[in-house]
Amino acid sequence: MRELTRRATALAGAVGTGLVLAACGGSGSDGDGGAIELTISANAATGGKNTEEAEWIEEWVIPAFEAEQRDRGVEVDVSFEPSGVDDEQFKTRLALDLQAGAGPDILTLDGIWVGEFAQAGYIEPLPDTDWDGWSQIPEAVQQLAAFEDQLYGIPWGTDGRVLFYNKELFAEAGLPADWQPTSWAEITEAAEALAGLDGVTPIQLNAGTAMGEATTMQGLLPLLAGAGEEIHDGEEWTGASAGLTEALAFYEEIYGGGLGDPVLQEEAQGRDKSFERFAAGEIGILVEGDYFWRSVINPDGGTAPMDNRDEAVGWALIPAAEPGAGVGGQDFVSMSGGSVRVVNPASDHADVAYELLTFMNSAEAITAAVEGDARITARTDVNDQVLAGDPLLSFIAEEVLPLTTFRPPLAEYPQVSVLLQEATAAVAAGDSSPEEAAADYAEGLGEVAGGAG
Incomplete structure (x- = not known):
């Protein structure tokens, strides 16, 4: 991962004005004295498709992130855009939004879409960061979020x-x-x-x-x-x-x-x-x-x-x-698949959106996401904890993920x-x-x- 992240620096200049952490000016506002507004999108809806993910975003991620930012003196108002359509429909909708320079601040993509969206210029490489979460994501799994040796997002769920x-x-x-x-x-x-x-x-x-x-x-x-x-x-x-x-x-x-x-x-x-x-x-x-x-x-x-x-x-x-x-x-x-979360490079608050991205992929957040429903995550530390009672899932997390490959x-x-x-x-x-x-x-x-x- 460190190698991939360092390579990302080569293209980070294009992202510099958006993703490289910028000063929030102490007020934590959007420049008009109000709260910073961010939007998360996923093909999930409470009571419908991927309901667990939708409930986690609405009931855990949003209040927890807003509270964390508030403790730092930053007022952030996060909303969730649910969806429950066919994956290809969801993909088309995201592409159209990004093409128009619009769309949510945080996007959830199928890992197989990353290269296509990167080639189209809809998403951009992550900046070089010292996020401690990378040490918990095996290099093989990091490839889910990579294209041409550049990391474009953070993988959060995978399989084997x-x-x-x-x-x-x-x-x-x-x-x-x-x-x-x-x-x-x-x-x-x-x-x-x-x-x-x-x-x-x-x-x-x-x-x-x-x-x-x-x-x-x-x-x-x-x-x-x-x-x-x-x-x-x-x-x-x-x-x-x-x-x-x-x-x-x-x-x-x-x-x-x-x-x-x-x-x-x-x-x-x-x-x-x-x-x-x-x-x-x-x-x-x-x-x-x-x-x-x-x-x-x-x-x-x-x-x-x-x-x-x-x-x-x-x-x-x-x-x-x-x-x-x-x-x-x-x-x-x-072979493995999985999803990736990325920041919209057109976000008005890409610096805070990046903080939200890493927050959503923290050990605490991912643990909350799989509570009561053991699933393989991208994080080794979370897998060690939540998969301990399931021998097959533990086997895949420990033995399969380090050697797996992904579709182009x-x-x-x-x-x-x-x-x-x-x-x-x-x-x-x-x-x-x-x-x-x-x-x-x-x-x-x-x-x-x-x-x-």
Whole structure:
């Protein structure tokens, strides 16, 4: 992080008049004798979408920050702009506001939007600061808020992908309860052992367009990282590379070898059905994120509750194709997503808005945000406290986040993702070889993103 923050100084001149802390003149007013007015925006609404976030902002953040500023002699009036629309609608609305030099002072962005908004000039790099919170955010997680080695905001929530497996089925197949594969071959070996059980699909690896982004995030991209590549290397998109072909070959091994259910990948509700089948003990291994553990098979309110979850479900890191073959020479890999909060560079009070930004990402504030609903945050100190009672979430926070990677925050990514989904669909259905599917992907890449370098 320190390196990223130092690099941000190069562009901080453009931000200097807005974000670099300025004197408040003692009065704490907006220049007319009144309180400084700030607005927070998020795609959240009390009683609706992301209600917990909205309640936290309205009931904790705003009164606590106003009180803190008042104690310092600064009168601040913070308001919240709720929303409860589709994420793309929310994104479009923010972009239009920022393009017009308007919009709220504090914005919540999906991390995948950061690069697109930065390229458009809607957001600007953070100034070089000594905010102590950076020491609590792993460097890998900081990448969620970074674009071209510049930090544009502060990540506050994230996740991670692992291999979930059913210990009871593993026991029946003669597999260890503490399974941790170190290569793709070891995943295949376990799946082949599970294939001997009646009524059990050995592995669910999301494929095809019906699964949507879940195919890309829970399937293709972790495998690509395990083959030592990322879909965008910071300069160009990855085309029909050796790594992509290797990842697609693993799909062929799973679905062509009868270790996965190719029909399930084509169904409109296939992902939900895979959840139900895992919960019912009909799938042995499933590649998913922590959402699956806390919101799907959670015995207390999950969408596919699994009463024996805590005893029957195990988890393991996703291995590279072979030890040391992953991105950066890693033995294990993962993919993560999450959100980022940024300051609007057009804010009339960007200095105080920046103070609000760091306040919202303080340990006290993040702890309050996840109270009663354990979730993985960007902060190690908060995770150590609030996740102590949940072994899976603690595992992801401690073991997965330090080695995770993120999707490229570029405008072309959604179209590239669809092309990747189509490639996995063709291989899973047996319609194309890995080489043919990779070539078709590369051809499509040329149309939507100018191709690979």
